[in-house]
Amino acid sequence: MDHLQRVQQEFTRQASQFATAPAVTRGELVQRFVDAVPAGADSVVLDVACGPGIITAALAPRVREVVAFDLTPEMLSQARQRCTSAGLTNVTFREGSATAMPFADASFDVVVTRLSLHHFQHPAEPLAEMSRVLKPDGALVLADVSSSEVAAESELHNAIEILRDPSHVRMLPESELLDAIGAAGLVVQQHTQWHEAREFEEWVRIVNDPDRVSPLRTVVRTLARLGQHAGTGWSMADGKIVFFHRWHLIVARK
Numbered sequence: 001m002d003h004l005q006r007v008q009q010e011f012t013r014q015a016s017q018f019a020t021a022p023a024v025t026r027g028e029l030v031q032r033f034v035d036a037v038p039a040g041a042d043s044v045v046l047d048v049a050c051g052p053g054i055i056t057a058a059l060a061p062r063v064r065e066v067v068a069f070d071l072t073p074e075m076l077s078q079a080r081q082r083c084t085s086a087g088l089t090n091v092t093f094r095e096g097s098a099t100a101m102p103f104a105d106a107s108f109d110v111v112v113t114r115l116s117l118h119h120f121q122h123p124a125e126p127l128a129e130m131s132r133v134l135k136p137d138g139a140l141v142l143a144d145v146s147s148s149e150v151a152a153e154s155e156l157h158n159a160i161e162i163l164r165d166p167s168h169v170r171m172l173p174e175s176e177l178l179d180a181i182g183a184a185g186l187v188v189q190q191h192t193q194w195h196e197a198r199e200f201e202e203w204v205r206i207v208n209d210p211d212r213v214s215p216l217r218t219v220v221r222t223l224a225r226l227g228q229h230a231g232t233g234w235s236m237a238d239g240k241i242v243f244f245h246r247w248h249l250i251v252a253r254k
């Protein structure tokens with residue numbers, strides 16, 4: 001199975017759980033992203049790897065049009081339902097891969113993408129595509145989770161993420177994330193970062209595959225007890241396995 005097939009298979013399984021998971025739908029988290037988007041009533045916005053349309057639906061009331069783009073039909077179906085329920089009429093839905101997008105050069109005022117970069121085999125390709133479809137002076141708003149700058153911690157962290165979700169490729173260390181955005185011809189204008197507290201059981205519930213949970217729980221509980229935090233804070237608190245995701249929210253101009 002190639003990588004894009006694996007992404008589709010995985011996000012078909014995850015779609016309904018992901019669409020309602022507090023870790024990605026929490027109002028303050030969504031608002032923080034929306035507040036960073038430099039868009040107005042005339043803006044045309046592309047949401048790359050839109051998933052179930054959480055960001056799409058939050059942005060649409062503020063702009064002229066949002067194009068919601070994703071590889072996984074089941075995710076687009078979730079996005080359509082969310083936008084229909086919200087009474088939104090300025091959203092269109094397109095299926096395809098961020099590595100080769102069916103949009104003309106310079107066709108969007110703003111491109112947004114949240115929690116997508118770590119699913120791309122070669123992040124330079126989709127970032128170049130996002131830059132290509134932006135108008136001159138357009139803005140990319142990107143949020144993703146980073147891994148440690150310590151190579152061994154980053155490798156361990158990403159290996160555990162892949163055991164949970166085989167469509168995960170790599171959460172980049174912050175320095176690589178910023179370099180990749182610069183290499184796409186974009187200039188970072190704002191960059192905020194913070195830790196989102198996570199708990200093992202809610203994190204694994206989202207992937208909706210009970211067979212993965214038991215061996216993974218054993219591995220991360222053992223790491224936590226041994227003090228091997230993998231740069232992501234694996235530890236025990238009140239009998240629960242806890243950790244954090246280090247989020248980055250970046251606004252970059254073409």
Ligand SMILES: C[S@@+](CC[C@H](N)C(=O)[O-])C[C@H]1O[C@@H](n2cnc3c(N)ncnc32)[C@H](O)[C@@H]1O
Nearest residue numbers: 011049050051070071072075097098114115119
């Ligand atoms: C973790 S979800 C994030 C969804 C949404 N952006 C959000 O933050 O709520 C990742 C999404 O990326 C999509 N995806 C992964 N690789 C893709 C690709 N090459 N092209 C388009 N979409 C892709 C998946 O189908 C999935 O919907």
